[in-house]
Amino acid sequence: MNPSPATAAGPQTGPATRWDDDPVLTVEHLTMRFGGLVAVGDLSFNVGHGDITALIGPNGAGKTTVFNCVTGFYKPTEGRIVMRHGPGRQQQAVDAVTASGLRYKAANDGAVFLLERMPDYEITKSAKVARTFQNIRLFGGMTVLENLLVAQHNPLMIASGFTFGGIIGLPAYARAQGEAVDRAVYWMEHVNLLDRADDPAGDLPYGAQRRLEIARAMCTRPELLCLDEPAAGLNPRESAELNQLLQFIRSEGTSVLLIEHDMGVVMEISDHIIVLDYGIKISDGDPSFVKSDPKVIAAYLGVDDEAEIDVPEVRAEVAAVIHEAGSGAQAAGPTRPEGGRT
Amino acid sequence: MATTVDAPTAENRPAGAQRDLEEQRRAPLKTGEDPQNTLAASLKDAAAAALLAGVLGFFFLALRTEIAPGGLDVSARWGLWLASIAVVFAGRLLLNLFVFKTRRPVTQLFAGRGAGLGARLPWLGKAVGAALFLFAMILPFFITTVFPAQQRQYIDLAILIMTYVMLGWGLNIVVGLAGLLDLGYVAFYAVGAYAFALLSTHFEVIGFWTALPLAGMLAAFWGVILGFPVLRLRGDYLAIVTLAFGEMIRIVLLNWYDFTGGPNGISGIPKPTLFGLEFTRGEDGVAAFLGIEYSTIHRFIYLYYIIFILAIVTNFVTMRLRRLPVGRAWEALREDEIACRSLGINTTNTKLTAFAIGAMFGGFAGSFFATRQGFISPESFTFLESAIILAIVVLGGLGSQIGVVIASVVMIGGIEMLRNIGFLSDIFGPDFDPVKYRMLIFGLAMVGIMIWKPRGLISTREPTIALKERKRIGADYVAQGEGH
Ligand SMILES: Nc1ncnc2c1ncn2[C@@H]1O[C@H](COP(=O)(O)OP(=O)(O)OP(=O)(O)O)[C@@H](O)[C@H]1O
Ligand SMILES: [Mg+2]
Numbered sequence: 001m002n003p004s005p006a007t008a009a010g011p012q013t014g015p016a017t018r019w020d021d022d023p024v025l026t027v028e029h030l031t032m033r034f035g036g037l038v039a040v041g042d043l044s045f046n047v048g049h050g051d052i053t054a055l056i057g058p059n060g061a062g063k064t065t066v067f068n069c070v071t072g073f074y075k076p077t078e079g080r081i082v083m084r085h086g087p088g089r090q091q092q093a094v095d096a097v098t099a100s101g102l103r104y105k106a107a108n109d110g111a112v113f114l115l116e117r118m119p120d121y122e123i124t125k126s127a128k129v130a131r132t133f134q135n136i137r138l139f140g141g142m143t144v145l146e147n148l149l150v151a152q153h154n155p156l157m158i159a160s161g162f163t164f165g166g167i168i169g170l171p172a173y174a175r176a177q178g179e180a181v182d183r184a185v186y187w188m189e190h191v192n193l194l195d196r197a198d199d200p201a202g203d204l205p206y207g208a209q210r211r212l213e214i215a216r217a218m219c220t221r222p223e224l225l226c227l228d229e230p231a232a233g234l235n236p237r238e239s240a241e242l243n244q245l246l247q248f249i250r251s252e253g254t255s256v257l258l259i260e261h262d263m264g265v266v267m268e269i270s271d272h273i274i275v276l277d278y279g280i281k282i283s284d285g286d287p288s289f290v291k292s293d294p295k296v297i298a299a300y301l302g303v304d305d306e307a308e309i310d311v312p313e314v315r316a317e318v319a320a321v322i323h324e325a326g327s328g329a330q331a332a333g334p335t336r337p338e339g340g341r342t
Numbered sequence: 343m344a345t346t347v348d349a350p351t352a353e354n355r356p357a358g359a360q361r362d363l364e365e366q367r368r369a370p371l372k373t374g375e376d377p378q379n380t381l382a383a384s385l386k387d388a389a390a391a392a393l394l395a396g397v398l399g400f401f402f403l404a405l406r407t408e409i410a411p412g413g414l415d416v417s418a419r420w421g422l423w424l425a426s427i428a429v430v431f432a433g434r435l436l437l438n439l440f441v442f443k444t445r446r447p448v449t450q451l452f453a454g455r456g457a458g459l460g461a462r463l464p465w466l467g468k469a470v471g472a473a474l475f476l477f478a479m480i481l482p483f484f485i486t487t488v489f490p491a492q493q494r495q496y497i498d499l500a501i502l503i504m505t506y507v508m509l510g511w512g513l514n515i516v517v518g519l520a521g522l523l524d525l526g527y528v529a530f531y532a533v534g535a536y537a538f539a540l541l542s543t544h545f546e547v548i549g550f551w552t553a554l555p556l557a558g559m560l561a562a563f564w565g566v567i568l569g570f571p572v573l574r575l576r577g578d579y580l581a582i583v584t585l586a587f588g589e590m591i592r593i594v595l596l597n598w599y600d601f602t603g604g605p606n607g608i609s610g611i612p613k614p615t616l617f618g619l620e621f622t623r624g625e626d627g628v629a630a631f632l633g634i635e636y637s638t639i640h641r642f643i644y645l646y647y648i649i650f651i652l653a654i655v656t657n658f659v660t661m662r663l664r665r666l667p668v669g670r671a672w673e674a675l676r677e678d679e680i681a682c683r684s685l686g687i688n689t690t691n692t693k694l695t696a697f698a699i700g701a702m703f704g705g706f707a708g709s710f711f712a713t714r715q716g717f718i719s720p721e722s723f724t725f726l727e728s729a730i731i732l733a734i735v736v737l738g739g740l741g742s743q744i745g746v747v748i749a750s751v752v753m754i755g756g757i758e759m760l761r762n763i764g765f766l767s768d769i770f771g772p773d774f775d776p777v778k779y780r781m782l783i784f785g786l787a788m789v790g791i792m793i794w795k796p797r798g799l800i801s802t803r804e805p806t807i808a809l810k811e812r813k814r815i816g817a818d819y820v821a822q823g824e825g826h
Contacts, residue, residue: 141820
């Protein structure tokens with residue numbers, strides 16, 4: 001259980017890449033089974049520090065399952081998930097904490113967290129991984145501002161002296177709440193929701209709800225932000241705004257891991273793309289590499305039946321790849337929903 | 343594969359509940375059927391209901407067996423049977439014509455008016471709250487001057503209502519804010535009452551004021567103990583298990599004879615003192631100390647003020663907690679537990695604090711109950727009590743503090759008042775006791791509220807913080823939490 005960087009990154013990439021040298025998140029041999037269904041099978045990849053990394057794949061490929069494992073909502077059947085604060089692989093600390101049975105270890109200029117050992121709320125609180133959901137999960141009956149304050153629960157809880165100080169009205173809490181509101185205002189400005197601060201979140205249009213969910217995740221001050229299909233249901237203008245927002249988030253120093261079906265978003269902003277199919281990684285590399293990978297084209301066959309793949313040679317290659325993938329994921333095969341490819 | 347930004351981006355539409363919600367919002371309001379069919383359909387429906395009533399009532403109403411010499415004697419009551427059928431037919435027809443099958447249900451009329459009022463006059467809630475507070479503050483003196491003949495009865499009633507207000511406010515933390523349906527709240531009421539009763543009867547030095555915080559702490563402790571295994575459950579399961587825990591506490595109290603006195607209860611619980619002074623006629627009584635003439639009513643006035651202050655403290659703390667991170671986390675928990683966990687909130691601890699703080703206020707109220715009665719027994723802590731408190735919270739509107747007050751006054755005060763209304767016994771005969779029909783009236787009130795305002799009297803939510811303008815949030819957006 002201590003793979004070298006090369007195996008963790010997968011065979012598709014050539015020489016060591018940026019995300020292998022300086023990963024913020026490393027997923028190693030992740031397997032998630034639901035009964036007989038292998039939703040994710042022996043998946044390994046790195047998410048580079050300061051990158052926008054995209055996780056793509058057809059419907060039912062297991063992308064959301066990977067997210068749920070990373071953020072602690074599912075306990076993986078097998079595998080190790082390492083989150084790092086600070087630069088570099090910190091291999092020594094990773095080995096030490098794995099051997100020790102602890103959940104995390106603070107090194108001199110960083111810290112290492114083994115996410116598969118931590119409960120979900122701890123992952124956000126200590127390991128600083130925030131997420132959004134494929135089906136938006138806002139606090140619909142609370143205002144936009146309240147949503148953003150709930151996201152700052154942990155620091156505010158300390159400031160309120162675990163409620164006791166807040167009840168007697170300590171000035172420190174009022175100050176901390178003021179700062180929390182400032183932070184909320186900062187993010188409301190960046191997602192263009194400042195004029196709706198006092199409206200219930202459930203009253204916002206769909207696109208605004210998506211942006212609010214991102215803002216709320218950012219209010220937890222994450223090192224890594226995991227977005228599950230943030231562009232779903234957005235119109236082209238909103239989608240373009242989302243691209244800018246994600247680039248802004250990256251410039252703020254937060255790494256982004258993104259599930260997306262919209263290739264416009266993916267190809268334009270990602271630094272690194274990982275392609276899943278039947279819970280298995282079929283490609284891993286930068287956008288230009290992935291775009292021209294025949295396995296990826298094969299996986300997306302049936303939706304993008306564009307002229308470019310209607311070439312005899314490609315077809316032959318595709319058939320071979322399908323055969324290969326089919327034998328590699330037998331358990332997942334029969335349960336795969338039909339015609340669900342996007 | 344790569345598309346430009348201008349092209350339609352995603353085939354994905356909002357999924358699941360989100361999509362349903364959007365569609366619901368977009369869809370035109372569906373009301374009733376075609377007008378020409380309304381009457382026919384209503385008649386048909388009413389006839390079906392009448393038939394059902396006839397069938398069901400045949401053996402209960404139409405036939406009556408009486409013990410006669412030599413066996414049973416069957417007599418028929420056709421008048422009663424036909425009358426019941428006619429009542430069902432007429433009632434169902436009217437409901438169909440004016441509520442169920444009409445384009446404009448009369449109930450909508452009320453609902454629209456009520457909701458509009460709250461939205462148009464956001465200060466109304468505050469004004470009503472302040473007025474009620476001032477009135478409650480002078481209430482005993484108001485009663486002694488206006489109704490000197492019945493002062494004792496009315497002050498007693500005011501104390502009773504205030505106790506239910508306090509219990510309602512305590513339960514509101516658990517059910518209204520945190521959205522955890524607790525059907526066993528009376529357990530904590532019992533823990534508080536027994537804690538005070540046992541402490542004060544076993545230890546001379548412990549009086550009401552020293553026992554009060556101890557009883558609250560003990561109830562909170564029990565809240566945590568009971569909460570820990572229970573809070574992993576969701577929705578209906580939580581409700582059922584809390585109900586069971588409530589009953590278990592009562593049954594333990596009933597059977598642990600050596601400790602609790604079993605069904606005989608505990609008597610001789612001391613009355614509260616005012617800075618060590620007792621409300622007695624003697625030299626060292628409060629009246630003598632203050633130099634006023636002794637009257638038994640003083641003790642009742644004093645009791646009223648104790649429960650008034652306890653209730654106000656409950657309200658104050660709750661309002662304060664709502665504006666603190668715990669309170670916001672409670673409400674967030676009610677809205678979406680999974681989202682809470684994704685934001686780093688330890689949901690187990692958050693639920694436990696709600697349970698513990700709710701239980702603590704229940705414990706305070708229990709101590710007060712013990713000292714007011716001077717005697718307690720497990721009979722005072724049945725499931726019915728939990729149900730009444732929950733009914734007050736639900737009818738008042740989950741999470742609404744004023745709603746609880748209004749509901750308590752109406753439900754507790756209203757029913758007590760029925761006793762005094764003379765004309766009811768003129769109509770129904772001299773041995774008509776409206777208190778016997780308490781549960782029927784409760785039920786009718788529930789049904790009425792559920793038709794008129796399904797989310798309770800005050801269903802809007804006040805935001806805990808505002809950037810520019812504090813707008814009340816409509817009930818449609820606010821989630822009710824688990825098990826509702
Ligand atoms: N809790 C669960 N129990 C059983 N099966 C599950 C569970 N969660 C996911 N699965 C299955 O795992 C597979 C992968 O699902 P997942 O939601 O991860 O796909 P996805 O890549 O996110 O798809 P989409 O693009 O539609 O969101 C699916 O076959 C799904 O039915
Ligand atoms: Mg998904």
